[in-house]
Amino acid sequence: MIVGVPAETAPNEKRVAITPAVAEDLVGDGHEVAIETGAGEPANYHDEQYEAVGCTVLDDRDTVFEQADIVLQVQALGAATDGIAPYDEGQVVVGLLGPYDITDTQLETLSDQSVSAFALELMPRISRAQSMDALSSQxxxxxxxxxxxxxxxxxxxxxxxxxxxxxxxxxxxxxxxxxxxxxxxxxxxxxxxxxxxxxxxxxxxxxxxxxxxxxxxxxxxxxxxxxxxxxxxxxxxxxxxxxxxxxxxxxxxxxxxxxxxxxxxxxxxxxxxxxxxxxxxxxxxxxxxxxxxxxxxxxxxxxxxxxxxxxxxxxxxxxxxxQMSKTASEQYANNLQHFLENLLGEDGNIDFDFEDEIIDSTLLVHDGTVRNPHLEDGVNET
Amino acid sequence: MIVGVPAETAPNEKRVAITPAVAEDLVGDGHEVAIETGAGEPANYHDEQYEAVGCTVLDDRDTVFEQADIVLQVQALGAATDGIAPYDEGQVVVGLLGPYDITDTQLETLSDQSVSAFALELMPRISRAQSMDALSSQxxxxxxxxxxxxxxxxxxxxxxxxxxxxxxxxxxxxxxxxxxxxxxxxxxxxxxxxxxxxxxxxxxxxxxxxxxxxxxxxxxxxxxxxxxxxxxxxxxxxxxxxxxxxxxxxxxxxxxxxxxxxxxxxxxxxxxxxxxxxxxxxxxxxxxxxxxxxxxxxxxxxxxxxxxxxxxxxxxxxxxxxQMSKTASEQYANNLQHFLENLLGEDGNIDFDFEDEIIDSTLLVHDGTVRNPHLEDGVNET
The missing domain is CATH 3.40.50.720 (NAD(P)-binding Rossmann-like Domain)
Incomplete structure (x- = not known):
């Protein structure tokens, strides 16, 4: 798999979705990691550190999206008031998607792009998912x-x-x-x-x-x-x-x-x-x-x-x-790593196992369909 | 004795030399306390709190100097680059006077004003003086x-x-x-x-x-x-x-x-x-x-x-x-209170006892003379 990490675009967002340590593990597991140049800078992780563990640092943001099978982000919708990142068909997106505030237009765009978008905010509170619980770590x-x-x-x-x-x-x-x-x-x-x-x-x-x-x-x-x-x-x-x-x-x-x-x-x-x-x-x-x-x-x-x-x-x-960009990125990247381990399974391929509560709960958009799982389960409905 | 407390004038100085608690004690001991209006505001002590314990709050800064027998300040020379506060002849001034940086001109002016100026920075490090040691408390x-x-x-x-x-x-x-x-x-x-x-x-x-x-x-x-x-x-x-x-x-x-x-x-x-x-x-x-x-x-x-x-x-x-104006003022005012107790003696009158190491060490200018005690003792000379 090629894991792509674009720089964050939301204002004042200093975290980055992957740290050199997590990138090193992914590369060690046989994946490729492509990261946009400077993506780690606000969290004081430098391009050289990513390169040193085998990542490809790309100057062009769009190339990150073009190459990636899986896109890792912190605020996935970023500052995208006038649009959504140029995701490719079939791409997997993992990040904080703001599922409670996301607009219908944004959901439709994601669905039109035919991406599989996982919203980490919807992580079920089960013990198996604790290591992936970005809301808690942050x-x-x-x-x-x-x-x-x-x-x-x-x-x-x-x-x-x-x-x-x-x-x-x-x-x-x-x-x-x-x-x-x-x-x-x-x-x-x-x-x-x-x-x-x-x-x-x-x-x-x-x-x-x-x-x-x-x-x-x-x-x-x-x-x-x-x-x-x-x-x-x-x-x-x-x-x-x-x-x-x-x-x-x-x-x-x-x-x-x-x-x-x-x-x-x-x-x-x-x-x-x-x-x-x-x-x-x-x-x-x-x-x-x-x-x-x-x-x-x-x-x-x-x-x-x-x-x-x-x-x-x-x-x-x-x-x-x-504001604690280094520790926060470390924790967040660890959350993502655990999430990917669960998503990819033993063979390193993406497995949309809807029987898996973690997959089922967090998958906001998939295969051209808006799933919005938190609305379906009704737990937070009055 | 009339104790006068002007507002601080140094830039970004948010401390005040007296708190309502210390003022209350001084009033209880038979002294009068005259404080410039708003002097305590930057440390979140209000005029009403001073009035409630028997202080006189004065609108006019100069009146504080005119009335006071003893002037209590934090940074006594304040922002006084173009001059020194309008001290009266024979007045006692207690505060942080920056004795190591004070200019000859400033010393001469103090001496010409015939004030008795105590620099708390020169407090001897003896156990009896610990409660007056503003350098340490701050x-x-x-x-x-x-x-x-x-x-x-x-x-x-x-x-x-x-x-x-x-x-x-x-x-x-x-x-x-x-x-x-x-x-x-x-x-x-x-x-x-x-x-x-x-x-x-x-x-x-x-x-x-x-x-x-x-x-x-x-x-x-x-x-x-x-x-x-x-x-x-x-x-x-x-x-x-x-x-x-x-x-x-x-x-x-x-x-x-x-x-x-x-x-x-x-x-x-x-x-x-x-x-x-x-x-x-x-x-x-x-x-x-x-x-x-x-x-x-x-x-x-x-x-x-x-x-x-x-x-x-x-x-x-x-x-x-x-920046911790409230706690800092509390500690500083307590230092001053202990200093005054020592200076005033039993009868409540000022006693320039040069045999007292505390008086002798801190009295920078007195009776028209520049004493500069830290230069005399030679401890810090190379």
Whole structure:
């Protein structure tokens, strides 16, 4: 197989879909790897490193698409507002395809191109697929980075210190949403010595939060049915969120840092922190709203921007993992490698085995048909 | 006594010399506190908080100087390139006065104003003075902030992680100079899980570095006489630094992050990391040169700027503690409070007791005379 890796085109995307280490393994398994020149540069992987492990570095982007049997990308649709990459008929595309936001036009184009497009976001949460779960690997990095961003910007120290000049009280960090990103934010805040609290509507994560050394903020809410069978949060009714907001009113004002991570696959993020609550916080406090790309958990959040409300800084980052481009690319490329191993099977040929839950769940478009598997299974439908 | 606190005027100075908590204590001790309106704002302390503890908030800056018996400042000379604050005859001024950089003209002006100016930088390193040691309290915050800056910017994670997508190796952090700032940078990097190494010409700090969990990088150098009687590093000969650089060549290229903190009071910082060494580092690596204000420990460092050399980002921050304005102001105000307690004595009146090492060492100008105590004692003279 010829594996092609074009440079990423989405704005501020610094990750690359393949690392020299993964490329070396693929070449060792008898595949060819063709990579666009400079594709690894934003992640500090250089053309020479790819060449050294046997990749072909191509100057011309289109040639990558022409040659490849399988195209590996990070953001597969990239900045393609005015079109989709020049995929070839029968080509396999693997990447983050934004299956919840993809337009019908884009789906039709992919289907017209007759490509087989795998959306890694639709990876089933089964143990066999953990090593391919790019959402998790990247969310973990996002949680870490969100915590560092807040720590660096807060006009207070995170850790408690007993100094000759007096005791420094620890910063109060509150993490809302204890999925992969939230748990990593909690772990990082704890590492730095902050007084950390976590909250999630799914009471079953309480123990995980506490095992990291943080306190779990339990609200007096009816939370049955708040997680789906895969452990993702599901959308609750507006009455539920209203009550959640009312109860949050007592926790938010005491916090120096709030990191919100409450996203629901395929749905707008619930608004949990209101402008009114933020007004009760100390000036200089910092919020990082990781749910910004789907609307944010905080009323004033603007995706891709940093805004201020009542002296509180609210970050709405849309691609935190990209800021840690080297580690993020490493993890992502490893995810892809495991995915390819499963897809290619023993003989190294592509095997569209629809009995395989991993293939079936992630294959968005195939053979001229829009499959959209996440709509079919109905798990995330209200 | 009337204690006056003007707003800071140095560019990017966000600290304030007094916090509401310290002001409350001073008022409780029978003093008056007059503060310029908005002086605490950059550190997120508001006029109302000062008023609530009994301070007078004054709209007019000059009135603060007119009323005060004692003026408390952070950077006492502020941005005063074209002059010095309108101090009154006999007034006591306490702050960071930059005694090593102060010009003869500035000293003469202070002397002509007949003020008594205390430079906190000249605090003797005796146990009784630890609670007043602003250099230490601020350096510690600087070391913490430098580490966070590097962690946030590095395209790799600091901690080692075992994930489903493979093992993430920890970042390699190398801290040069294990004084207060260096030790705090080491402690913070260790907290975050980096693989941390420290180096100092003073072998006696080896144990402190190792007690934080880091490795001590020992160079094969003759280091006798590298620390003065107060524990500060002293300037060594050029031959020594040449050998140090030669041996650094093997450690620097392996590092993802370098934090340099090797400053010598009253002398230019030694150049330890050359441009050539940096060229051997991985692109994307990050250097934070805390010694930037006195010339920096790295060849490409520019004070107050962020430069790039061979793909490595080199920060030359000049006031890291100010970025943590709230904690830094708290610690600084506590330092001042302890200093005032010593200066004022039991009866609450100023006591210029020259037998008191603290008074004697820090009193830069008094009674129309330029004392310049650090020049007299000769400790830092070559």
């Amino acid at each position: 969310a973990s990095l996002g949680g870490y980075q969100a915590c560092l961003l807040a720590a660096e910007e807060l006009p207070k120290m995170f850790p408690m210190e007993m100094t000759a000049a007096g005791t420094i009280r620890p910063a109060e960090v509150f993490v809302i949403g204890a999925g992969v990103a939230g748990l990593k934010a909690i772990a990082t805040a704890e590492r730095l010595g902050a007084d950390t609290r976590g909250h999630d509507v799914r009471l079953e994560v309480k123990q995980e939060v506490e095992s990291l050394g943080a306190d779990f903020v339990e609200l007096d809410l009816e939370t049955e049915g708040s997680g789906d069978e895969e452990g993702y949060a599901v959308e609750m009714g507006e009455e539920f969120y209203a009550e959640q907001r009312r109860q949050m009113q007592r926790v938010v004002p005491e916090s120096d840092v709030i990191i919100t991570t409450a996203a629901i696959p395929g749905r707008p993020a619930p608004e949990i922190v209101t402008a009114e609550m933020i007004e009760e916080m100390d000036a200089g406090s910092v919020i990082v709203d990781i749910a910004a790309p789907t609307g944010g958990n905080c009323e004033p959040t603007v995706a891709g921007e940093t805004v201020e409300h009542a002296g509180v800084t609210i970050h709405g980052p849309t691609n935190l993992p990209s | 350096a510690s915050l600087g070391g913490y902030q430098a580490c966070l800056l590097a962690a946030e910017e590095l395209p790799k994670m600091f901690p080692m992680e075992m994930t489903a997508a493979g093992t993430i190796r920890p970042a390699e952090v190398f801290v040069i100079g294990a004084g207060v700032a260096g030790l705090k940078a080491i402690a913070t990097a260790e907290r975050l899980g980096a693989d941390t190494r420290g180096h100092d010409v003073r072998l006696e700090v080896k144990q402190e570095v190792e007690s934080l969990g880091a490795d001590f990088v020992e160079l094969d150098l003759e280091t006798e006489g590298s620390g003065d009687e107060e524990g500060y590093a002293v300037e060594m000969g050029e031959e020594f630094y040449a050998e140090q650089r030669r041996q650094m060549q093997r450690v620097v290229p392996e590092s993802d992050v370098i934090i340099t903190t090797a400053a010598i009071p009253g002398r230019p910082a030694p150049e330890i990391v050359t441009a050539e060494m940096i060229e051997e580092m991985d692109a994307g690596s990050v250097i934070v040169d805390i010694a930037a204000p006195t010339g920096g420990n790295c060849e490409p460092t520019v004070a107050g700027e962020t430069v790039e050399h061979a793909g490595v980002t080199i920060h030359g921050p000049t006031n890291l503690p100010s």
